[in-house]
Amino acid sequence: MNPSATTVQGIRPRTQAASPDIAADNALYSKVSWRLLPLLLLCYMVAYLDRINIGYAQIQMKQTLDFGDAAYGFGAGLFFIGYFLFEVPSNLLLEKIGTRKTLMRIMVVWGVIATAMAWVSTPMQFYVARFLLGAFEAGFFPGVILYFTYWYPSARRGRVISIFLSAVMGMAVVAGPLCGAILKYMNGIDGLHGWQWLFLIQGPPACILGVILYYYLQDRPADAKWLTAEEKARLQHNLANDSQDGGKPGAHGHHGHQSGHGHNATLSQLLRDPKVYALSLAYFMMHGATYLFVFWMPTVIQGLGVQDVLHVGIYSAIPFIAGLIGMIAFGASSDRFRERRWHFFIATGLAIVGLVITLQMHGHLEGSLISLAFTLIGLAALPPLFFALVSDYLSPAVAAGGIALISSLGNLGSAASPMLAGVMTQYTGNKQYSIYLVLIMLVLSVIVLMLTTMRKAKA
Numbered sequence: 001m002n003p004s005a006t007t008v009q010g011i012r013p014r015t016q017a018a019s020p021d022i023a024a025d026n027a028l029y030s031k032v033s034w035r036l037l038p039l040l041l042l043c044y045m046v047a048y049l050d051r052i053n054i055g056y057a058q059i060q061m062k063q064t065l066d067f068g069d070a071a072y073g074f075g076a077g078l079f080f081i082g083y084f085l086f087e088v089p090s091n092l093l094l095e096k097i098g099t100r101k102t103l104m105r106i107m108v109v110w111g112v113i114a115t116a117m118a119w120v121s122t123p124m125q126f127y128v129a130r131f132l133l134g135a136f137e138a139g140f141f142p143g144v145i146l147y148f149t150y151w152y153p154s155a156r157r158g159r160v161i162s163i164f165l166s167a168v169m170g171m172a173v174v175a176g177p178l179c180g181a182i183l184k185y186m187n188g189i190d191g192l193h194g195w196q197w198l199f200l201i202q203g204p205p206a207c208i209l210g211v212i213l214y215y216y217l218q219d220r221p222a223d224a225k226w227l228t229a230e231e232k233a234r235l236q237h238n239l240a241n242d243s244q245d246g247g248k249p250g251a252h253g254h255h256g257h258q259s260g261h262g263h264n265a266t267l268s269q270l271l272r273d274p275k276v277y278a279l280s281l282a283y284f285m286m287h288g289a290t291y292l293f294v295f296w297m298p299t300v301i302q303g304l305g306v307q308d309v310l311h312v313g314i315y316s317a318i319p320f321i322a323g324l325i326g327m328i329a330f331g332a333s334s335d336r337f338r339e340r341r342w343h344f345f346i347a348t349g350l351a352i353v354g355l356v357i358t359l360q361m362h363g364h365l366e367g368s369l370i371s372l373a374f375t376l377i378g379l380a381a382l383p384p385l386f387f388a389l390v391s392d393y394l395s396p397a398v399a400a401g402g403i404a405l406i407s408s409l410g411n412l413g414s415a416a417s418p419m420l421a422g423v424m425t426q427y428t429g430n431k432q433y434s435i436y437l438v439l440i441m442l443v444l445s446v447i448v449l450m451l452t453t454m455r456k457a458k459a
Contacts, residue, residue: 024234025234025238028231028234028235029152029156031227031231032151032152032221032227032235033160033163035224035226036151036217037160037163037164039209039212039213039216039217040144040164040167041163041164041166041167041170042167042209043103043107043140043206043209043210043213044140044141044144044164044165044167044168044171045167045168045170045171045174046107046171046202046205046206046209047107047110047137047140047141047206048167048168048171048172048175049171049175049178049202050110050111050114050133050137050202050203050206051079051133051137052172052175052294052295053175053179053198053199053202054072054075054076054117054130054295055076055294055295055296055297055298055299056175056176056179056180056183056198056298056309056312056313057179057183057195057198057199058072058299059183059298059299059302059309059312060183060187060193060194060195060309061193061195064193064195065120065121067123067126068426069422069423069425069426070419070422070423070426071123071126071422072418072422073418073419073420073421073422073423073425074127074418074419074422075123075126075127075130076130076295076418076419076422077414077415077416077417077418077419078127078130078131078134078415079130079131079133079134079137079414079415080134080291080411080412080413080414080415081131081134081412081415082130082131082132082133082134082135082136082138083134083135083137083138083408083411084134084138084408084409084411084412084415085135085138085408086134086135086136086138086139087138087139087142087404087407087408087411088401088404088405088408089139090102090106090138090139090142090143090404091139091142091143091146091401091403091404092401092404093139094139094143094146094147095146098219099143099147099150099217099219100213100214100217100218100219101214102139102143103140103143103144103210103213103214103217104210104211104213104214105210106136106137106138106139106140106143106210107140107206107207107209107210107213108206108207108210108211109136110133110136110137110140110206111203111204111205111206111207111208111210112203112207113129113132113133113136113203114133114199114202114203114206115199115200115203115204116129116199116203117129117133117199117203118192118195118196118197118198118199118200118203119196138408139404141407142403142404142407142408144164145161145387145391145403145407146403146404148160148161148164148391149391150219150220150221150239151221151235153238153239153241153242154242154391154392155242155335155338156335157388157391157392158331158334158335158340158384158385158388159331159332159335161331161383161384161387161388161391162327162328162330162331162332162384162388163328163331164384165327165380165383165384166324166327166328168327168380168383169320169321169323169324169327169376169380170324172294172316172317172320172323172324173317173320173321173324174317175313175316175317176298176312176313176314176315176316176317176320177310177313177314177317178313179198179313180308180309180310180311180312180313180314181310181313182194182197182198182201183195183198183309183310183313184308184309184310185310186198194309221235221236222236270394270398270401270402270405271405275393275452276402276405276406277409278448278451278452279390279393279406279449279452280405280406280409280410281409281410281448282386282410282445282446282448282449282452283386283406283407283409283410283411283413283445284409284410284411284412284413284445285413285441285442285444285445285448286348286382286383286386286410286413286441286442286445286449287383287410287411287413287414288412288413288414288416288417288441289379289413289417289437289438289439289441289442289445290379290382290383290414291413291414291417291418292414292417292418292421292434292437292438292441293375293376293379293434293435293438295418296418296421296434297316297319297372298312298313298316300434300435301315301316301368303363304363304364304365304368305363305365306365315365315369318369318372318373319369319372319373319375319376320376320380321373322373322374322376322377323373323376323377323379323380324380325377326347326350326376326377326378326380326381327380327381327384329381330343330347330381330384330385331381331384331385331388334385334388335388340385340386340388340389340392341389341449341450341453343381343385344381344382344385344386344389344446344449345446345450347377347378347379347381347382347385348378348382348442348445348446349378349446350374350375350377350378350381351374351375351376351377351378351379351382351442352378352439352442352443353374353378354371354372354373354374354375354376354377354378355371355375355435355438355439355442356439357371357374358371358372358375358435359432359435386449387403389453390402390403390406391403413441417437417438417441420437421433421434421437424437
């Protein structure tokens with residue numbers, strides 16, 4: 001294949017780095033995955049729970065604190081303002097001090113802030129806590145994505161990222177019943193409200209996992225005592241001959257032929273690349289729509305006539321089970337076909353169709369849950385497809401800053417969408433406006449991404 005044929009889409013690599021023994025490669029990456037992924041999955045599950053549990057806590061907080069929908073939407077969005085401001089510095093620091101130290105620092109401090117949420121009593125305290133939670137969690141997700149580039153060649157990252165992001169769906173399945181049970185059965189114990197117990201129980205595990213992670217992970221394959229010298233050499237060989245770097249060890253700053261506008265860019269060139277900002281805009285719309293959907297879904301289900309907080313949590317788990325299956329299936333398919341762009345288009349279309357059907361259910365619980373499940377199959381598939389595409393586009397030399405830049409700019413969508421939806425809901429009294437906003441953002445996201453990654457004519 002002509003090297004110039006590679007484009008930003010990440011559809012096909014220029015070369016297929018042939019392994020002398022495919023079975024040995026598969027066994028090696030299976031060993032790596034079993035070592036790295038379980039703990040990272042657990043850490044991300046806890047991070048995600050601390051991020052979204054406010055969506056369940058707000059159901060009860062509204063009964064004990066004088067907060068309106070606009071205040072909760074604003075507080076939910078402030079998380080991502082803090083995230084935005086500190087995400088790029090955190091990822092650049094990771095390259096200097098290593099993954100273990102960075103992830104431990106992130107998890108321990110965010111666990112403290114997540115626990116402290118139990119004592120908020122005014123809107124300002126709520127805003128400050130949410131901002132700090134975002135600031136201290138910043139860098140975890142892009143840090144792990146960058147960490148994967150140290151271990152896996154581009155052809156294997158789509159499935160790995162999908163598996164890692166399945167932590168979101170896995171925790172979302174558990175989060176509803178877990179949060180609902182805490183809100184219902186611990187309300188009033190020792191004079192504390194159920195929502196206070198929710199934060200007191202769900203915050204500390206992050207601190208514990210941060211310490212475990214520091215002693216369990218290694219920063220690079222060369223540091224891994226659980227790998228043989230031959231296995232380390234094979235990993236290095238595959239990374240050095242990764243199709244995205246023209247057979248050169250890009251991790252050391254050497255690059256081969258240019259493939260796509262962004263592959264050989266310095267950080268300053270990256271900041272001037274309009275496609276980076278276009279991809280950030282696509283992620284802004286996609287992530288904003290997804291977070292808004294997840295944040296407001298408990299109240300949407302409550303609006304279907306489900307008043308018991310435990311039942312709200314249980315019903316919320318049903319669509320997330322479908323999303324978990326869809327995320328892994330789309331990720332595996334995109335790796336098998338070496339295609340990201342049209343998979344993203346199909347997944348977005350599935351989410352849009354599910355939302356449109358939801359609007360037609362008019363309060364019918366069973367039908368709404370089925371259509372919400374289709375929505376989440378599509379939404380859950382989007383992040384791994386997007387970041388697999390981005391990691392294909394960026395060279396290792398700028399991956400740390402580039403992934404974090406796109407992620408941090410895109411995360412601002414999750415700051416804007418709940419704020420806007422909260423104001424719309426408070427002043428109209430109609431929760432369906434949140435669904436309309438999700439629909440609009442999804443449509444804009446897929447249009448921007450498809451135009452940005454449109455295949456160029458071969459040189």
